[in-house]
Amino acid sequence: MSDSVILQVSEVSKQFHPNQLPAVNKVSFELRKGELLGLLGPSGCGKTTLLRMIAGFEKPNGGRIELAGQVVSGDGFWVVPEKRQTGMVFQDYALFPHLTVADNIAFGLKSKKPRFSRGEILHRVQEILNLVGLAGLEKRYPHQLSGGQQQRIALARAIAPQPELILLDEPLSNLDVQVRERLRHEIRTILKSTNTAAIFVTHDQQEAMAIADTIGVMQRGNLEQLDTPENLYVQPQSRFVAEFVTQANFVDATREKDNIWMTELGELELNIPVACDTGELMFRQEDVILSPDEQSPTIVQEREFLGREYRYCLQTPSGKRVHARTNASTQLPIGTKVKLSICPGGARIFPAA
Structure with missing residues (x-):
């Protein structure tokens, strides 16, 4: 030793x-x-x-x-x-x-x-x-x-x-x-x-x-x-x-082509080096960018004010709940339909079990 x-x-x-x-x-x-x-x-x-x-x-x-x-x-x-x-x-x-x-x-x-x-x-x-x-x-x-x-x-x-x-x-x-x-x-x-x-x-x-x-x-x-x-x-x-350390979100994902992945949140472009074509997409709450979109099936279900930021609970078409954190200058009313984007480098794919 x-x-x-x-x-x-x-x-x-x-x-x-x-x-x-x-x-x-x-x-x-x-x-x-x-x-x-x-x-x-x-x-x-x-x-x-x-x-x-x-x-x-x-x-x-x-x-x-x-x-x-x-x-x-x-x-x-x-x-x-x-x-x-x-x-x-x-x-x-x-x-x-x-x-x-x-x-x-x-x-x-x-x-x-x-x-x-x-x-x-x-x-x-x-x-x-x-x-x-x-x-x-x-x-x-x-x-x-x-x-x-x-x-x-x-x-x-x-x-x-x-x-x-x-x-x-x-x-x-x-x-x-x-x-x-x-x-x-x-x-x-x-x-x-x-x-x-x-x-x-x-x-x-x-x-x-x-x-x-x-x-x-x-x-x-x-x-x-x-x-x-x-x-x-x-x-x-x-x-x-x-999940335990970052309280990350997980949604099922399937690769369509190259860096394009399909999820129930919509089509996402993710530059993630991974061998599998199906798995779970992991993304942290603070890596989500929200923007109002009337065509989106995802809606703001809950909103918490935490001082420096808002924490949103979003409901997907399947009823799954995902969470996002934004700075306090971004304020979206409950019921707003939103489109999700994920910051580059802020996601990973874990192969399906």
């Missing part, structure tokens, strides 16, 4: 019952020092199970996990969670209610070897409180803090012993929208400032894209695509990734 690789996961699987599909199915990836990886997917896709196996809370049925050059799982070997160089941040914060903020942060330092002196612990606690922007709250108890403050203290407690890897299990899901948006940027800044590798689990696409350097999209235990946020969005490798 390279010196800069902190975590190596090789063909790791977990099956809870012989008659069920694997919760995690032969997943492999590596994580380098200072890199932030987001595990993204719907409920039940296996992302939390994978995180728990890395932490040591679940034993894999197969595969191998190496952390900082040491095998922690595999080849008949197993390292318990407290002996792994990891820090854990839970969804419900899991702070000790009877301990002050300072004592919560110091908890992991007191058992770390070689042992810290009392003075070193106090210095490290203050250093970490400054890092998370909560200096002055040392003597408060968890119930005296807001949800956002509690989550930052939970992160501070995980970072304080300087682990090789931080694991975060949906750390922002219990917070309201405004706090969640602010904290996701703060978490990235804090982790990057300490050059700590981290994996966080989320089902929120925007959260994953805001925090992660790399995102692994999971479905039914499989790692569908591991890529940068930009590549996931622009070049999804499967229909599931396109």
Whole structure:
């Protein structure tokens, strides 16, 4: 394993019952020092199970996990969670209610070897409180803090012993929208400032894209695509990734000739290099251009004002609903018949299953 690789996961699987599909199915990836990886997917896709196996809370049925050059799982070997160089941040914060903020942060330092002196612990606690922007709250108890403050203290407690890897299990899901948006940027800044590798689990696409350097999209235990946020969005490798990450539209399409494709939305000219002649046309909501057309069979069924833009729900002749986003200067009344055009490069064809 390279010196800069902190975590190596090789063909790791977990099956809870012989008659069920694997919760995690032969997943492999590596994580380098200072890199932030987001595990993204719907409920039940296996992302939390994978995180728990890395932490040591679940034993894999197969595969191998190496952390900082040491095998922690595999080849008949197993390292318990407290002996792994990891820090854990839970969804419900899991702070000790009877301990002050300072004592919560110091908890992991007191058992770390070689042992810290009392003075070193106090210095490290203050250093970490400054890092998370909560200096002055040392003597408060968890119930005296807001949800956002509690989550930052939970992160501070995980970072304080300087682990090789931080694991975060949906750390922002219990917070309201405004706090969640602010904290996701703060978490990235804090982790990057300490050059700590981290994996966080989320089902929120925007959260994953805001925090992660790399995102692994999971479905039914499989790692569908591991890529940068930009590549996931622009070049999804499967229909599931396109649908889950971009909330794209899909309509059946048949090639008429060259770059001309027929759909129920009409005839579209698409310069898409693809071998098949039938499949599903994928296009993102923001890549749609709408124009009024009395001859079009597609109508505006709903309209939402989102501040900077409108989101339209369009009904096709078959009753299918597709969505489009336009800037706020484009305003089309409900019931308007519209023609759809798609921006060049804003579409893909996925072969029919």
